[in-house]
Structure formats: C-alpha cells, structure tokens
Amino acid sequence: MKTANNKKLMVGGLMMVIMTAAGFSMANENLRTEKDALMKTFPNLKMDGFRESPLKGLYEITAGDQVFYFSPEGYLFFGELWTKDGKNLTAEMREKVATERINSLPLDKALKVGNGPKKVIEFTDPDCPYCRKVDGYLAKRTDVTRYIYFVPLRRIHPDAEKKARYILSQSDRNKAFHDVFTGQLDGKPISIAEDAQQQQLEEMEKIAAGIGIRGTPALWIEGAHVNGADIQLISRLLDEGKEVSKPQSH
Numbered sequence: 001m002k003t004a005n006n007k008k009l010m011v012g013g014l015m016m017v018i019m020t021a022a023g024f025s026m027a028n029e030n031l032r033t034e035k036d037a038l039m040k041t042f043p044n045l046k047m048d049g050f051r052e053s054p055l056k057g058l059y060e061i062t063a064g065d066q067v068f069y070f071s072p073e074g075y076l077f078f079g080e081l082w083t084k085d086g087k088n089l090t091a092e093m094r095e096k097v098a099t100e101r102i103n104s105l106p107l108d109k110a111l112k113v114g115n116g117p118k119k120v121i122e123f124t125d126p127d128c129p130y131c132r133k134v135d136g137y138l139a140k141r142t143d144v145t146r147y148i149y150f151v152p153l154r155r156i157h158p159d160a161e162k163k164a165r166y167i168l169s170q171s172d173r174n175k176a177f178h179d180v181f182t183g184q185l186d187g188k189p190i191s192i193a194e195d196a197q198q199q200q201l202e203e204m205e206k207i208a209a210g211i212g213i214r215g216t217p218a219l220w221i222e223g224a225h226v227n228g229a230d231i232q233l234i235s236r237l238l239d240e241g242k243e244v245s246k247p248q249s250h
Contacts, residue, residue, distance in 0.1 A: 035050045045063075057072070058071055062097050064210065065097070066094075101210065102220045105211075109200070109204060109207060111148040111177065112147055114141075114144050116143040119145055120145070120238075121147045121219065121221075122147065124150060127152075127163065130229035132183070134231070136181075150201060151205055152201075153216065
C-alpha cells in the first residue's frame with residue numbers, strides 16, 4: 001500500500017515539475033515574441049532589459065537610467081506606474097537598476113577618503129548643505145572607506161563646479177575635500193586653471209548620469225541605497241546593516 005502511495009506521490013510530483021517547466025517555457029516564448037514585436041516596431045531602440053511589467057498587458061523596458069513600457073499594440077509609454085497604496089513601481093525599478101550598476105562602478109575614478117572596512121559610495125555636491133551634513137557625520141567615523149563622485153548642481157550652486165575641480169587638482173585631495181566641505185573656502189576666491197581636472201569631473205558626472213543620479217546626496221552603503229541626508233538611516237546601515245527609507249535630497 002505504501003509503495004502504491006509513494007508511486008502516486010512520485011508521479012504527481014513529476015507531473016507538477018513538467019507542468020511548471022512547460023509554464024516557464026511558454027512564458028519565455030511569449031516574452032521573446034513580444035520583444036521581437038517591439039524591435040520590429042522600434043528597430044533603433046536600444047535597451048538593457050525587457051520583462052513583464054506589474055501591469056498585465058504592458059512590458060517593462062530598461063535603457064540606461066530610464067524605465068518605460070511597451071504595449072503589444074505597438075505603443076511606448078513614458079511615465080510612472082503607481083499602486084493604489086501610493087507605491088511608485090517605476091521609481092522602485094529605477095532604484096533597483098541603479099543598485100545593480102553600483103557593483104560595477106569604476107572606483108578608481110572616485111576620490112577615496114578613509115581606509116575603514118565598510119564601503120560607502122557617495123554622489124555629492126560641494127555646496128549642497130545636505131551633502132555637507134552627511135560629510136560632517138561620516139568624517140567622524142573611522143570604520144568607513146568613502147568613494148566620492150562629484151555632481152555639481154550648477155544652476156543652484158554656481159561655485160560647486162570650481163570647488164570640485166579645486167579638490168581634484170590638489171596634491172592633498174583629502175585636505176582640500178575637508179576644507180571645502182567644512183566651508184573654509186566659502187566666499188573666498190579659488191585660484192585654479194580654467195580647465196583644471198575638467199576631464200575627471202566630466203567622467204564622474206557621466207558615471208552619475210549612467211545610474212540615474214538626479215539629486216545629491218545619494219549614497220550606497222554596503223550595497224544599500226540612501227537618497228538624501230538621512231543620518232539615522234546611514235548610521236543604522238553602518239552599525240547594523242539594516243535598510244529603511246527615504247529622506248530629503250537637494
């Protein structure tokens with residue numbers, strides 16, 4: 001009797017595996033079909049990813065830092081998907097894509113500050129008050145290594161670009177970084193060559209644009225994203241490794 005029951009269980013389990021595999025195969029085939037339809041309709045479209053979206057009948061496309069949608073009827077949709085609970089699904093996907101790209105960032109292009117065991121990646125503006133608030137906290141910690149990319153927001157901080165290039169052009173960059181971010185150079189003339197470190201700054205800004213940085217500060221702490229000067233969250237991630245969300249940026 002036990003043998004018969006065992007055989008039934010084995011057969012039932014095998015059928016479930018076969019049905020599941022068939023389901024996955026059909027889903028993949030449908031995805032390929034819709035992707036082919038997309039490329040026929042928009043042959044010049046460059047994309048990094050194509051998948052089903054949370055909304056049935058729409059497919060999600062990722063391209064660089066952009067997330068948009070395709071309808072099998074032949075339309076592209078640029079906008080945000082929101083749930084009834086107020087969750088922005090498009091923003092969540094953008095953040096997920098950015099976090100994945102963080103792992104392949106060229107850290108040799110960043111300004112390195114500190115030698116601690118915990119890695120912090122920062123996108124910052126020398127004149128952003130929230131960035132300075134973050135620096136004031138991180139500068140007191142000895143357990144972090146900071147990889148800093150400058151993203152001067154020129155329209156609201158007209159001196160930020162020159163300050164970033166000043167830091168990058170100094171022989172002691174860490175001291176220059178400290179002097180700028182503690183306000184010691186505010187309101188003072190900064191004497192540097194017109195094109196000093198322009199190429200390195202442009203490389204930093206290109207890296208930031210590639211992962212969709214639109215405001216500062218933006219940080220990744222041991223792989224977890226912090227958008228803004230949320231000192232409590234930063235402290236928690238460094239001390240406990242737990243992620244929460246989501247504050248101010250400027």
